[in-house]
Amino acid sequence: MTATVSLPLLPVYLVDALGSSLMIVLAVAALIHVRRLQRLEPANFLWTFFFWLTLTLTALAFSRSFWHLLRYLFILGGHREIWQTIRPYSGGINTIAFCTAAVAIFYYQNTERVVASGRREAEALRLAHAELARANSALGQLNQTLEERVARRTEELQLSEAKFRRLFEASKDMILFCDGEGRVCDINDSGLELLGAAHRNEVIGQPFTSFFLSQEKGRHFRSEILSQGHVKEFECQLKGPADSQRYLMLTAVAMRNEAGEVQGCQVIAIDLSHFKKMTDQLVQSEKMTSVGQLAAGVAHEINTPLGIILGYTQLLAEDFADNPEVHETLAIIEKHTKICRRIVADLLKFSHPSAEQQMRPGDINRCLEEVLSIVEHTLNMDHIFIHRCLAADIPLVLFDPERLRQVFVNLLTNAHHAIGEEGIVGVWSRHHPERGEVEIIIGDTGKGIPPETMSRIFDPFFTTKGVGKGTGLGLSVSFGIINDHNGRIEAYSPPQDQELLAVDMHTAFHVHLPLATGEEEA
Amino acid sequence: MPTEQNGPRCRPAPARSTLLLLAVALPWLLPAPAWAVQVHGGAEGYIVHQMAHIFLGAALLFLLLVLHRRPPGTGKPWRHLKLSLLLFLLWDIDTTLVHWLANRLPEHALLTTVGPSLVGDRILLPDSWVWYLYYAGSHDHLLCVPAIWFLVLSLKGLGASAASGGQQTSTAP
Numbered sequence: 067m068t069a070t071v072s073l074p075l076l077p078v079y080l081v082d083a084l085g086s087s088l089m090i091v092l093a094v095a096a097l098i099h100v101r102r103l104q105r106l107e108p109a110n111f112l113w114t115f116f117f118w119l120t121l122t123l124t125a126l127a128f129s130r131s132f133w134h135l136l137r138y139l140f141i142l143g144g145h146r147e148i149w150q151t152i153r154p155y156s157g158g159i160n161t162i163a164f165c166t167a168a169v170a171i172f173y174y175q176n177t178e179r180v181v182a183s184g185r186r187e188a189e190a191l192r193l194a195h196a197e198l199a200r201a202n203s204a205l206g207q208l209n210q211t212l213e214e215r216v217a218r219r220t221e222e223l224q225l226s227e228a229k230f231r232r233l234f235e236a237s238k239d240m241i242l243f244c245d246g247e248g249r250v251c252d253i254n255d256s257g258l259e260l261l262g263a264a265h266r267n268e269v270i271g272q273p274f275t276s277f278f279l280s281q282e283k284g285r286h287f288r289s290e291i292l293s294q295g296h297v298k299e300f301e302c303q304l305k306g307p308a309d310s311q312r313y314l315m316l317t318a319v320a321m322r323n324e325a326g327e328v329q330g331c332q333v334i335a336i337d338l339s340h341f342k343k344m345t346d347q348l349v350q351s352e353k354m355t356s357v358g359q360l361a362a363g364v365a366h367e368i369n370t371p372l373g374i375i376l377g378y379t380q381l382l383a384e385d386f387a388d389n390p391e392v393h394e395t396l397a398i399i400e401k402h403t404k405i406c407r408r409i410v411a412d413l414l415k416f417s418h419p420s421a422e423q424q425m426r427p428g429d430i431n432r433c434l435e436e437v438l439s440i441v442e443h444t445l446n447m448d449h450i451f452i453h454r455c456l457a458a459d460i461p462l463v464l465f466d467p468e469r470l471r472q473v474f475v476n477l478l479t480n481a482h483h484a485i486g487e488e489g490i491v492g493v494w495s496r497h498h499p500e501r502g503e504v505e506i507i508i509g510d511t512g513k514g515i516p517p518e519t520m521s522r523i524f525d526p527f528f529t530t531k532g533v534g535k536g537t538g539l540g541l542s543v544s545f546g547i548i549n550d551h552n553g554r555i556e557a558y559s560p561p562q563d564q565e566l567l568a569v570d571m572h573t574a575f576h577v578h579l580p581l582a583t584g585e586e587e588a
Numbered sequence: 589m590p591t592e593q594n595g596p597r598c599r600p601a602p603a604r605s606t607l608l609l610l611a612v613a614l615p616w617l618l619p620a621p622a623w624a625v626q627v628h629g630g631a632e633g634y635i636v637h638q639m640a641h642i643f644l645g646a647a648l649l650f651l652l653l654v655l656h657r658r659p660p661g662t663g664k665p666w667r668h669l670k671l672s673l674l675l676f677l678l679w680d681i682d683t684t685l686v687h688w689l690a691n692r693l694p695e696h697a698l699l700t701t702v703g704p705s706l707v708g709d710r711i712l713l714p715d716s717w718v719w720y721l722y723y724a725g726s727h728d729h730l731l732c733v734p735a736i737w738f739l740v741l742s743l744k745g746l747g748a749s750a751a752s753g754g755q756q757t758s759t760a761p
Contacts, residue, residue, distance in 0.1 A: 070697075071719075075709040078726045085729020092736040099743035106750040112660060113746075120743065123676070127736060141706060157637055164640035171647035174654060181660060 083138055086131030093124040093131075111184060115170075115177040122167035129156075129163045240314070240335035244274050246328055248288055260314075260337055262307020274333065279303040279311055287316065291331050295320040301338070310562055313342040346521070347554065357526050358546065365413040372410060376403045412539045413526065425551075427462040427582040430470075430504055431495055437474040438493065445478070450485050453492040453569055460497045460504050464582040469547045473555075476540040477508040477575050483531055484512025484573060492571055503553070503580050507563070509571035515559035523557060553579040634691055641684040648677040665745030668738045675735030682725045689722040 100120040104113045133156035140149035234241055240257035242250055250269050253261075261277055263269045275284030283302050290297045297318040306312040318333040379400045386392040434456065442452055481491045494507040515523060522528045524545045529538035548555045554577075561567055561574035652673050659666060697712050713719035 069715040070712045071715045072710045072712050073723050075711055076707055078723075079706050079709070081727045081729050085733045088733045089729070089736060092733065092740050096736060096740045096743055099740060099747050103743060103747040103750055106747060110750075113750075116743065116746075120739065123736070123739065127732070138706070154633060157633060161637045161640040164637075164644040168640070168644040168647035171644075171651045174651050178654065178658065178660070 079138070082134055086134040089127040089131040093127040096120050097124050111177060111180045115174060118170045118173070119167070122163065122170040126160070126163035126167050129159050133160070239337070240333075242269075242274065242333050242335075243330060244333065245330045248273050248275060248291075248331075250274050251330065257335070260306065260312055260335070261304065262310070277304045279305055287318070291318055291320050292328055295322070295328075304335075306339075308562065308564070308567075309560075311339075313338040347556075353525070357542075361413040361526055365410040369407070369410050369414075372403055372406050376400060376407065379403060409537055409539065412537070412543055424466050424468070425464050426467075427464050428467055429460070430463045430465065430506060430579065431456045431460055433465070433467055433470055434474060434493060434495060434506065437471050437478065441475065441478045441482075445482055445491060448482070448486070449488040450482060451490055453490050455492070455494040455565075457495050457497050460495055462582045463504055463579050465551055465579060466547075470551070473544040473547050473577065474506075474508070476544045477577075480540060480575075481508060481510035481512065481573075484510050484514075486512070490569065490571075492566065492569055492574075494565075503578050506577040506579070507566065507574050508577075509561060509566050509569075509574035511570050512572055514572035515557065517559075520557065520559065524555075548577055548579070551579055553577060631691075634687070638684060638687055641680055641687065645677060645680040645684065648673050648680060652677065663745070663749070665742045665749060668742035668745060672735050672738035672742055675731050675738065679728055679731035679735055682731055683728050686722060686725040686728065689718065689725070693722075 097120060100113070100117050104110075104117050107113055136156075137149050137153075140146060234254050237254055238256050240254065240260045242253040242257050245251050249271055250273075253266065253269050258264075258266060258269060261269060275281065275288055278284030278287070280303065287297060287300055287302065290300070297316060300316040300318070302314055302316060304312045304314055314335045315338050316333055316335050318331050320328045321330045321332065323329050379396050383393055383396040383400065386396060438452055438454070445452065478491065485491070489511040491511075492507070492509040494505075494509075496505040496507070498505060519528075519530065524541050525538075526542040527538035528542075545555055556576045556578075557573065558576065559573040561571050563574070566574050652670060655666070655670055655673070694712075694714065697714075711723070713723060
């Protein structure tokens, strides 16, 4: 017989009871932690596996510990037979718990696949995200660089545009742009003023050549642009405000596209009207000087024979005093010889006016009133009335009253002849302190001066009046007298002044005289 | 409303549920002796329980190997988990062995006192190392309690890592 040992079961019972109790507590703790884990990352399939693993292990621990503790309760309660009855159920349930836990554990293989698949997808997604982030960063940098460059270029463009816009707008010369059809696209304010347009819309869209006074000249300008690609120092006349004319010098450059086709042109026009006027005046002055010198020579040469003719005629008239027929003939010769002498005297006055002048400061309005009082009656006889607009605050002007009266009489007489009967003669006096001069305007509602004769009206012996009505020296002499007063005389037909046009003046003579200075007065 | 153009209406086929009802009812209508029910007695409960232990042990071993070869994460929680599984495996082996030995205890081995007290319970075992091993193995809670304790630690650590946005275990897509 084999030897036996007797071992106490109490340690086994104690460890079993205590361990079972701890198992229940720890199983609950494990369940709580795995639930927390699952709640934190519900999409993590690995935690789902752990949940089921923990759940089955907890069930196993519960089952086993529960039955063990129940066993002690039954035994200690004196119901050992009851425990013997339910003991197989305890073992069976424990067996099921073991199997369930094992099945749950074996499921890890699938879990691993799912997790690996998820990780691969996550990695692919992360790589794609990183790639996207890199691309986004690169795009951002590119965009930022592009934005900075665009901003810098825009600023440069704005500065450049502002600079050229200022140049364009502030230029006192006309600057305009035309499209390929030759229509005005843009024009600066000076251009609008030059063309007499109140608003830009009056010019924009109009063919530039339509502003040319001569359409032939316009076509020539256009063809030059198209053929040569540029036009330089092209002199022309454009229509100015109120049907006036503007003398311009154009410089234009065609704008071409890459194919070389003309897309438009840019034109810079310099207003030469004033320069042209001054040039004309200079030419006229030179002409007058030449004519005056010629006339003076001729007059001097003619004056002596005329004196001899007149003297001998008068002697003959005394000799033939008793012969009326001869005496009458000699009287006619004497009369016309005197006319010739007067003409010669006028010519001499025209050529050498300063010889007899007596310049002193005076009131120009008073001088005008004196002349008007003389001629007004004659004018009224022909139903011509005088429209006076004399400025009250005109300062003293240095002039020769006698000779200036002659100028005014000449101008008023010309106005009378231009009107004929029934009309208005307008007389204005104005003070221009900014120019240091006074302006006297004598206008009429007559038939006006044709443009072709305008350049010749101050020439000696030029007249449009009938035979016997004028010698053609009135305006020439007036020109000489005013010139001798350091002034100038200008004729406009039609007038350019709106005030004159308002009272239907067709012709106007503007006499400009400088103001008297204190030194001259002294 | 049907028209002649729709053609004559077909008679409906016998319902599938009717056929199923007939199939279920037929065995009741034709009764015969049944030999399919097997009686389970004797050692079957013990064998099934031992098989369950082996099944669980195999599962635990499998999981341990997989976690060792292809660890899903690193760090203390995972080490705790593997330790927990190892202890569960040892406990499973221990209990399987104890069950096996318990089934081979001599008739006189277990002495119990009569009555509710357990203090005086003693066991008479053959004087052999195997039965000493059996006696020691009966303290199986010394293995399973630490096992579940490390499981709790592991889950707690994983939870803390997940709460702080940990990197080692995250598999969320």
